Amino acid sequence: MTIDKQEIINVTKGEMRLRIIVTGGAGFVGSHVVDTYIGAGHDVLVLDDLSTGKIANLNTKASFEQVDIRDRDKISSLFKRFSPQIVNHHAAQIDIRRSIAAPIFDTEVNVLGTVNLLHQSVNRNVKGFIFASSGGAIYGETPTPAAEGNPKAPISPYGAAKAAIEYYLFAYMHTFRLETLALRYGNVYGPRQDPRGEAGVISIFAEKLLANEVPTIFGTGKQLRDYIFVKEVARANLLATDCLLSGLPMSLTPDELALNIATGHSLSVNDLFTRLAKITNFSKGPFYGKARPGELMESRLDVTRAERKLGFTAETSFARGLAQVLAWLRKK
Numbered sequence: 001m002t003i004d005k006q007e008i009i010n011v012t013k014g015e016m017r018l019r020i021i022v023t024g025g026a027g028f029v030g031s032h033v034v035d036t037y038i039g040a041g042h043d044v045l046v047l048d049d050l051s052t053g054k055i056a057n058l059n060t061k062a063s064f065e066q067v068d069i070r071d072r073d074k075i076s077s078l079f080k081r082f083s084p085q086i087v088n089h090h091a092a093q094i095d096i097r098r099s100i101a102a103p104i105f106d107t108e109v110n111v112l113g114t115v116n117l118l119h120q121s122v123n124r125n126v127k128g129f130i131f132a133s134s135g136g137a138i139y140g141e142t143p144t145p146a147a148e149g150n151p152k153a154p155i156s157p158y159g160a161a162k163a164a165i166e167y168y169l170f171a172y173m174h175t176f177r178l179e180t181l182a183l184r185y186g187n188v189y190g191p192r193q194d195p196r197g198e199a200g201v202i203s204i205f206a207e208k209l210l211a212n213e214v215p216t217i218f219g220t221g222k223q224l225r226d227y228i229f230v231k232e233v234a235r236a237n238l239l240a241t242d243c244l245l246s247g248l249p250m251s252l253t254p255d256e257l258a259l260n261i262a263t264g265h266s267l268s269v270n271d272l273f274t275r276l277a278k279i280t281n282f283s284k285g286p287f288y289g290k291a292r293p294g295e296l297m298e299s300r301l302d303v304t305r306a307e308r309k310l311g312f313t314a315e316t317s318f319a320r321g322l323a324q325v326l327a328w329l330r331k332k
């Protein structure tokens with residue numbers, strides 16, 4: 001299914017109804033992406049194996065299939081049946097420590113599973129493919145804000161898989177004319193992030209403080225991260241969809257197919273704790289545990305390209321984002 005130029009008006013304004021597959025749409029980030037697409041009037045099919053995702057996260061207006069992205073036959077028949085114009089890929093094994101303990105499993109899901117989706121996208125003439133990459137995991141230490149062209153130093157198999165897929169995106173764009181974009185997220189936070197997971201320090205701290213329990217900060221707490229609110233990330237996905245449909249020049253390099261999606265301001269874990277403690281009236285200090293081996297000290301992201309290419313700037317203030325996390329946890 002190809003989309004002719006006349007149809008390409010402005011998907012962000014809901015002027016065109018698209019069929020969009022969102023993988024990982026029962027997970028934290030993916031479910032907000034689904035909500036945003038549905039809100040803009042699109043038809044969404046969620047593909048998710050529910051390994052970490054939850055039925056409760058699913059938008060009731062989206063269709064859903066429980067499937068593993070590695071399952072070639074099932075993915076092929078679902079692509080055939082739904083005939084998507086856009087594939088938005090958020091399904092992944094996201095646990096960095098698991099990627100170190102079980103790198104082959106990580107590769108199977110994060111590399112082979114993704115190539116399976118790219119392959120089916122080409123078979124079904126999908127117009128555009130969006131990939132959830134990671135600004136935190138592919139640059140390594142960034143004493144100054146990393147722009148997309150910066151050297152890459154993924155230190156975990158998880159980060160290596162993200163970097164590898166970005167090269168596949170480039171290859172698929174050039175060899176098969178599948179238009180692709182990689183969104184390199186900062187540290188995403190917001191409602192639906194599992195406080196019992198490995199990632200998501202904000203959810204973990206917020207849950208502890210609400211229960212009046214002392215959270216553990218691993219290492220000095222001086223680690224810097226760029227925390228971005230999940231609804232901003234979802235909005236960036238909608239803008240990226242628009243950008244893909246407008247057509248990308250074939251002269252782009254792999255790094256030019258990537259966009260950092262972050263706020264451009266990094267905070268230390270200590271600072272984060274202090275802010276959360278203040279708004280939850282928590283009066284105790286944190287517990288400092290042993291530093292985690294291999295953990296990055298500084299993650300800073302330059303966001304000028306996303307501003308220029310997508311017109312995207314994160315607008316939700318940190319205070320407002322934190323308030324929404326707390327409201328969600330209280331309701332839970």
Ligand SMILES: NC(=O)c1ccc[n+]([C@@H]2O[C@H](COP(=O)([O-])OP(=O)(O)OC[C@H]3O[C@@H](n4cnc5c(N)ncnc54)[C@H](O)[C@@H]3O)[C@@H](O)[C@H]2O)c1
Nearest residue numbers: 024026027028029049050051052053068069091092132188
């Ligand atoms: N949360 C962050 O801070 C962050 C930062 C950078 C990049 N990302 C990327 O964003 C994406 C979503 O992450 P998240 O934080 O929402 O995690 P999540 O675990 O909440 O979401 C991942 C989803 O993928 C599904 N899934 C996992 N393996 C699957 C498989 N084999 N087949 C089908 N579905 C499968 C899970 O059930 C889950 O619903 C991932 O690609 C992740 O690498 C997240």
